[in-house]
Ligand SMILES: Nc1ncnc2c1ncn2[C@@H]1O[C@H](COP(=O)(O)OP(=O)(O)OP(=O)(O)O)[C@@H](O)[C@H]1O
């Protein structure tokens with residue numbers, strides 16, 4: 001039996017993680033250990049959350065969650081109350097350790113993953129939380145951790161006393177159900193807008209009704225909690241779909257506070273944050289594109305519905321208006337380069353020229369340019 005002090009550190013440490021902070025379990029519980037991999041200095045709230053998780057893991061085994069298509073665990077605190085959701089990256093999608101992968105075919109997994117490779121999801125969960133630095137969207141506190149526990153499955157090393165898993169750890173938010181359990185018209189307009197704006201920025205391709213939880217109280221009414229951002233920040237533009245597209249609130253104008261939030265978004269700072277997390281340059285380029293689009297069209301008083309109409313495909317086999325404009329901007333940049341014989345543009349100059357051209361195309365858009373509403377048969381792959 002390994003002592004906590006002898007436990008091997010996880011072999012996989014993503015390059016962007018600068019420090020490793022190993023939390024040692026109490027002497028009498030040598031089998032349990034939580035290693036926190038730091039991407040930045042943790043806030044005091046994150047540190048205290050991790051302490052609670054660590055204490056809980058000493059008393060209660062992670063409990064597999066039946067919902068969803070990836071391996072997900074409920075983590076309890078020392079009193080036995082669920083406080084966190086752990087999503088290990090070796091249980092994503094079609095990986096051999098995913099306890100749910102026998103229920104789905106390779107093709108189904110391929111369509112669910114929408115171009116996000118195994119191992120990329122956890123970083124996206126963290127990115128969504130860090131992008132929400134002001135807490136406007138209500139993404140629950142998320143961090144990346146490595147947990148060593150005897151109860152985990154590991155197909156490659158089934159007899160190991162402790163199996164180490166790396167993944168995202170998110171605070172469990174008490175709730176009254178998922179949005180698809182009730183008629184969506186009950187949700188306040190600004191609650192729907194706060195989710196929709198996030199989805200546009202990160203081009204979420206998995207915003208089905210099960211990934212919006214709601215809580216309800218007599219005093220505050222309904223509030224919405226966005227979860228599961230594994231399949232956001234994609235590498236290409238084609239997979240965006242949002243189940244809120246047909247909700248009535250998205251046709252309402254943004255209120256003053258929401259508009260001011262949108263117009264004050266610091267796109268370059270957020271893009272840099274994503275690069276620091278190891279999100280690829282193509283995904284960051286898409287984040288920038290979508291966030292510029294959001295700012296420009298909101299300033300032109302487009303509704304969230306109209307903004308989503310630019311982004312989503314009307315017909316799955318044909319490009320969206322955004323995809324068409326993106327291609328047009330690429331062609332215009334190539335033409336400028338040819339004309340000015342400026343092939344020597346460095347990548348950052350080329351990128352800023354591209355964004356400039358794309359922005360000017362978006363600025364010319366009018367609601368009359370929008371395609372008719374996408375077909376109602378279009379919905380996220382495992383939507384209800
Ligand atoms: N922060 C949270 N607070 C409360 N419950 C949560 C939270 N995150 C996840 N859950 C619960 O765990 C379930 C599975 O989590 P999640 O949706 O992230 O997993 P998934 O396998 O990626 O799902 P999907 O099938 O949507 O891709 C959710 O449907 C929800 O019931």
Ligand SMILES: [Mg+2]
Nearest residue numbers: 068210211228
């Ligand atoms: Mg889900």
